[in-house]
Amino acid sequence: MTIKNPHVLPEQPLLARLQRNLIGIFLISFLLLDGLTFAVTDTLFRHDLLVHAKQNMSQIWQKQQDDETQEILRDDFSFRRTSDNFITTWDIAASGHIVQSVAYGPGIPFPLKNILPFYAHLKPTHHASFVIIKRGSLQILIGTDPLWHHGRFVGWIQSVYSLGEMQIASRVLGKTSLIVAGIMGVLAVVLAYGLSKRNIMPIKHALQRQRDFVHNASHELRTPLSIIQTSLELAQEDAQGEVKSFIDSSLLEVHYLTRLLTHLQRLAQQDSGILALDYQWFNSASVIEDVINSFRDSLQQAQMTLTSHLTKPLMIYADPTLFKELLIILIDNAIKYGQQGGNQIVVESQATGRSIRIKVSDNGAGIPPALQTRIFERFFRASPQKSHGFGLGLSMAAWIVHMHQAHIHVHSEPYQQTMFVVEFPLPRSGSS
Structure with missing residues (x-):
């Protein structure tokens, strides 16, 4: 599907x-x-x-x-x-x-x-x-x-x-009714606009309060988490035995919370609609390789291999920060769910006409057909009891794709292949 x-x-x-x-x-x-x-x-x-x-x-x-x-x-x-x-x-x-x-x-x-x-x-x-x-x-x-x-x-x-x-x-009555309906229609549009704006106002206020809370909470928590992470990393250098194992476990949780705060901050930016993209030309192959290298430890712990087939160089016109974040989400998702029955991840990139195509696939358990239409929903998790996540990754991936006017596809066959394909459009000649 x-x-x-x-x-x-x-x-x-x-x-x-x-x-x-x-x-x-x-x-x-x-x-x-x-x-x-x-x-x-x-x-x-x-x-x-x-x-x-x-x-x-x-x-x-x-x-x-x-x-x-x-x-x-x-x-x-x-x-x-x-x-x-x-x-x-x-x-x-x-x-x-x-x-x-x-x-x-x-x-x-x-x-x-x-x-x-x-x-x-x-x-x-x-x-x-x-x-x-x-x-x-x-x-x-x-x-x-x-x-x-x-x-x-x-x-x-x-x-x-x-x-x-x-x-x-009857014809005169019909023409008169059309004229009256036209005049009343204009008044109805004005009235409907005013009423709808008034009805939506409480929703806007509620969303604003929620957005402010998310932004403020993530900002306030980032500083103490950074302090805890620095302290644990310093303690990790001299720790041995069970203490080191405890510190390593604590650092994993700190990293998890840090990623959660990053997602929450991005979520607030997403909802506000005020985030401006920094479009520029850059070599997508270099960014993909950097992201892959950052997952080496995670791949080793998950006992999975990652193979890349990249077109080099491959220039893309996008926001580098969001492009990198998109790759992190897709590869992290492949590691997380690829462990359930699979052991291999493949990342590919190629130019196709007027677009750049990025593929991330794994051979894990796959996504059940009944859930494939919901995986891009915010806070939705296909297996809450089995996954260690917060249901924001694919939602943010879809948002990044939307902001770039790109397209994302998912094709999944259980225990064979689950593939996410993203196509970034290239600007027409003369645009920048």
């Missing part, structure tokens, strides 16, 4: 991302609420217009409920028009013939040739019914009401009402 580019960010970018997420959630909620409000308003608006149209039709039908109209329908006279060009209401005999038309004019009138096809929507029902159809780009409401003469069904009265006004009004 290969894990690539772990997501590790300093405190400030994380807080900025949290603030952006809060603003995004607020805006999405606002847009959803605005959309729901528009949908409900548009639905109620259309409903009111339909009710108004149906009331207009009912008024026309009441006027048509007279003896003359019913006699015309009963006798099934031939069609005669009251308007040559427009019609909005017409009477249909039980036989299906259109026998009379009346132009009362509710809604927008239509040419006669566009009205006659509506007859096809006549439903053979003995109670009032309404149907909405589309004619071109307009919606049209058709109402049908039965007519009775002395208890005998004689035909229907059918009316048409254009819903064009409703469509126009």
Whole structure:
């Protein structure tokens, strides 16, 4: 399994991302609420217009409920028009013939040739019914009401009402809603920014207090640890037997605490986001060899061998201090976990196109697949009961890689090979 580019960010970018997420959630909620409000308003608006149209039709039908109209329908006279060009209401005999038309004019009138096809929507029902159809780009409401003469069904009265006004009004309502939503959206962004900033402030204060404590504690403890280390080293020169063994053990613990303080100080710098990198060109092979030499005693105690395959010279553009710290973390990690079933570490470096690739591998127990996605998390340890560490090394390695805009990969096969690969980009020609 290969894990690539772990997501590790300093405190400030994380807080900025949290603030952006809060603003995004607020805006999405606002847009959803605005959309729901528009949908409900548009639905109620259309409903009111339909009710108004149906009331207009009912008024026309009441006027048509007279003896003359019913006699015309009963006798099934031939069609005669009251308007040559427009019609909005017409009477249909039980036989299906259109026998009379009346132009009362509710809604927008239509040419006669566009009205006659509506007859096809006549439903053979003995109670009032309404149907909405589309004619071109307009919606049209058709109402049908039965007519009775002395208890005998004689035909229907059918009316048409254009819903064009409703469509126009809906479009105007939609445009108005978009304009209002835009104005409210700008105000919402300002309000969301203020609210999110206010909500994040306690988190910032808490992180600041934590950072100050870590920085101050590591600074205050470094001096007494240096004194203890110097005293033990002086005592070590004349010690023998069990006393020397005790002093050696104590020095190991002092070195462990010193490394912990170094990590804590770097952690405070990492969280503050104020650390400036000192980029410069240097020979990476020389730095790698110096780091390897510093691990000779540790390798001997762990009974492990370290083989290097380095391209010499290999110039790299990076921060030398952080580059060295990255190598120390990766090699120390290989020694620590390579002992569990393995005995060999390999360090390689090479140039690949526009990048410098550094590899550190071991043949130890490896990293279980379920844990490979978490090894770059701060304070995470794959085997807390077996490892002597504090879960900061790989987290800091990922942070160093992030600060250099580089990439880190891990590939692990249990008891075969665990390899960390770091690729540092080279600057383009002309940059410095």
